[in-house]
Amino acid sequence: xxxxxxxxxxxxxxxxxxxxxxxxxxxxxxxxxxxxxxxxxxxxxxxxxxxxxxxxxxxxxxxxxxxxxxxxxxxxxxxxxxxxxxxxxxxxxxxxxxxxxxxxxxxxxxxxxxxxxxxxxxxxxxxxxxxxxxxxxxxxxxxxxxxxxxxxxxxxxxxxxxxxxxxxxxx
Amino acid sequence: xxxxxxxxxxxxxxxxxxxxxxxxxxxxxxxxxxxxxxxxxxxxxxxxxxxxxxxxxxxxxxxxxxxxxxxxxxxxxxxxxxxxxxxxxxxxxxxxxxxxxxxxxxxxxxxxxxxxxxxxxxxxxxxxxxxxxxxxxxxxxxxxxxxxxxxxxxxxxxxxxxxxxxxxxxxxxxxxxxxxxxxxxxxxxxxxxxxxxxxxxxxxxxxxxxxxxxxxxxxxxxxxxxxxxxxxxxxxxxxxxxxxxxxxxxxxxxxxxxxxxxxxxxxxxxxxxxxxxxxxxxxxxxxxxxxxxxxxxxxxxxxxxxxxxxxxxxxxxxxxxxxxxxxxxxxxxxxxxxxxxxxxxxxxxxxxxxxxxxxxxxxxxxxxxxxxxxxxxxxxxxxxxxxxxxxx
Numbered sequence: 001x002x003x004x005x006x007x008x009x010x011x012x013x014x015x016x017x018x019x020x021x022x023x024x025x026x027x028x029x030x031x032x033x034x035x036x037x038x039x040x041x042x043x044x045x046x047x048x049x050x051x052x053x054x055x056x057x058x059x060x061x062x063x064x065x066x067x068x069x070x071x072x073x074x075x076x077x078x079x080x081x082x083x084x085x086x087x088x089x090x091x092x093x094x095x096x097x098x099x100x101x102x103x104x105x106x107x108x109x110x111x112x113x114x115x116x117x118x119x120x121x122x123x124x125x126x127x128x129x130x131x132x133x134x135x136x137x138x139x140x141x142x143x144x145x146x147x148x149x150x151x152x153x154x155x156x157x158x159x160x161x162x163x164x165x166x167x168x169x170x171x
Numbered sequence: 172x173x174x175x176x177x178x179x180x181x182x183x184x185x186x187x188x189x190x191x192x193x194x195x196x197x198x199x200x201x202x203x204x205x206x207x208x209x210x211x212x213x214x215x216x217x218x219x220x221x222x223x224x225x226x227x228x229x230x231x232x233x234x235x236x237x238x239x240x241x242x243x244x245x246x247x248x249x250x251x252x253x254x255x256x257x258x259x260x261x262x263x264x265x266x267x268x269x270x271x272x273x274x275x276x277x278x279x280x281x282x283x284x285x286x287x288x289x290x291x292x293x294x295x296x297x298x299x300x301x302x303x304x305x306x307x308x309x310x311x312x313x314x315x316x317x318x319x320x321x322x323x324x325x326x327x328x329x330x331x332x333x334x335x336x337x338x339x340x341x342x343x344x345x346x347x348x349x350x351x352x353x354x355x356x357x358x359x360x361x362x363x364x365x366x367x368x369x370x371x372x373x374x375x376x377x378x379x380x381x382x383x384x385x386x387x388x389x390x391x392x393x394x395x396x397x398x399x400x401x402x403x404x405x406x407x408x409x410x411x412x413x414x415x416x417x418x419x420x421x422x423x424x425x426x427x428x429x430x431x432x433x434x435x436x437x438x439x440x441x442x443x444x445x446x447x448x449x450x451x452x453x454x455x456x457x458x459x460x461x462x463x464x465x466x467x468x469x470x471x472x473x474x475x476x477x478x479x480x481x482x483x484x485x486x487x488x489x490x491x492x493x494x495x496x497x498x499x500x501x502x503x504x505x506x507x508x509x510x511x512x513x514x515x516x517x518x519x520x521x522x523x524x525x526x527x528x529x530x531x532x533x534x535x536x537x538x539x540x541x542x543x544x545x546x547x548x549x550x551x552x553x554x555x556x557x558x559x560x561x562x563x
Contacts, residue, residue: 019476
């Protein structure tokens with residue numbers, strides 16, 4: 001059986017903020033979710049530039065906290081497929097307890113990351129959040145209303161010192 | 172010589188200092204080139220400026236009632252070593268010059284910068300007649316060196332063969348010239364049992380007192396943090412930038428994960444946004460210790476929607492030799508190889524080369540060492556970028 005090519009662009013060890021302008025229209029669910037657990041779901045082999053690579057398929061159980069785009073209601077449980085590389089690489093992975101904005105494709109309660117290389121804004125990882133603000137700024141001024149709305153909604157969920165420009169109330 | 176009734180001419184700001192142009196004609200009006208953004212000279216943008224075209228057009232009344240127009244680039248032209256660029260960084264652009272009346276024809280000449288641009292659609296890359304069409308397409312051939320040295324002349328000729336108008340447009344060809352490092356973080360991908368977002372400084376990895384991890388997010392590097400030749404000799408720890416926060420922890424998957432953050436600068440020293448970046452392995456793997464069975468994955472690429480990207484250097488998965496460890500200030504080298512960074516393409520090894528370095532893996536952290544960026548210091552970068560890197 002021939003080995004399929006890696007789906008999408010292989011990022012290697014490079015990572016940056018997800019491209020909201022590209023991902024929002026390509027996803028049918030953009031939401032903030034809390035990861036409840038991770039299960040193994042077998043291995044898969046893809047070729048990357050001629051080299052066969054093994055990836056561990058994982059299935060995260062998560063609860064939708066807020067929906068930016070899509071029809072899944074807050075509080076709903078979903079399952080999210082992602083790939084864990086066998087050799088060190090910067091693919092988007094999920095971990096138990098994580099609170100993140102996710103760009104997803106799927107139906108019913110089964111989804112996968114829209115782009116295995118970059119589909120997550122980890123709300124509890126300041127280092128990763130460092131690059132998201134300029135991306136949201138660009139997306140918020142997009143000509144696509146969906147992209148605009150998603151970007152502006154996500155910005156309100158960022159920690160105040162990072163993205164939404166709001167200062168926490170005192171007193 | 173019969174002078175045209177209406178002689179429209181435009182000059183780049185520096186062109187007025189050229190004797191040949193100053194003496195061109197008593198009917199020639201001179202004006203400074205209005206630009207904006209980072210190309211902006213000290214000339215204010217006039218009220219008649221129209222940025223709705225590819226090149227600005229400003230009517231100016233000169234001596235003797237003649238009219239003049241100055242042109243300045245609105246959109247930018249980029250060069251990525253032959254790669255096609257993208258919407259944010261086009262490698263082609265269209266120049267439009269106004270037509271004074273119907274029935275006239277247009278000729279275009281690259282009068283300066285023929286190495287940087289070519290005219291598309293004709294037998295000659297530097298001269299082209301476009302007939303009644305008052306537009307021409309430019310394609311980049313080479314990046315500028317921090318200057319706007321390309322000048323294009325558009326000449327409009329009437330049906331009787333006389334020159335009706337002539338305009339000169341000026342632009343530069345932007346190109347990525349360097350990357351600069353924002354910070355280096357040895358980060359832990361926490362296991363599920365640890366609280367999310369937690370980070371702690373182990374011995375040998377000082378974090379400035381009172382500085383939270385998030386403090387580093389929007390800091391701009393100080394001049395002394397942008398040196399082109401920075402090595403990461405870990406005498407006690409990976410180099411810790413004094414004004415940037417550093418988080419230190421371990422990875423449950425790889426032992427450790429080191430995050431090196433970069434921005435890309437163009438030939439004028441401006442930070443780029445919305446670009447493709449790729450890495451390329453320039454050598455094979457060289458093991459520094461034996462036995463060693465650490466693996467190297469394929470090189471990757473990424474479309475950076477914002478202005479910065481990270482290189483995540485991980486150790487190895489459990490079971491490999493030597494066993495990776497959590498960051499502890501160690502100096503045990505495991506393996507290294509040559510790494511190159513290109514901008515302008517998602518294909519490894521294609522685009523504009525902006526940095527070379529050695530990717531060094533230690534048992535407890537990773538590093539970019541022997542960094543060279545920008546490349547070709549003497550010739551490829553402009554004054555602004557040399558100043559940025561403290562080379563002037």
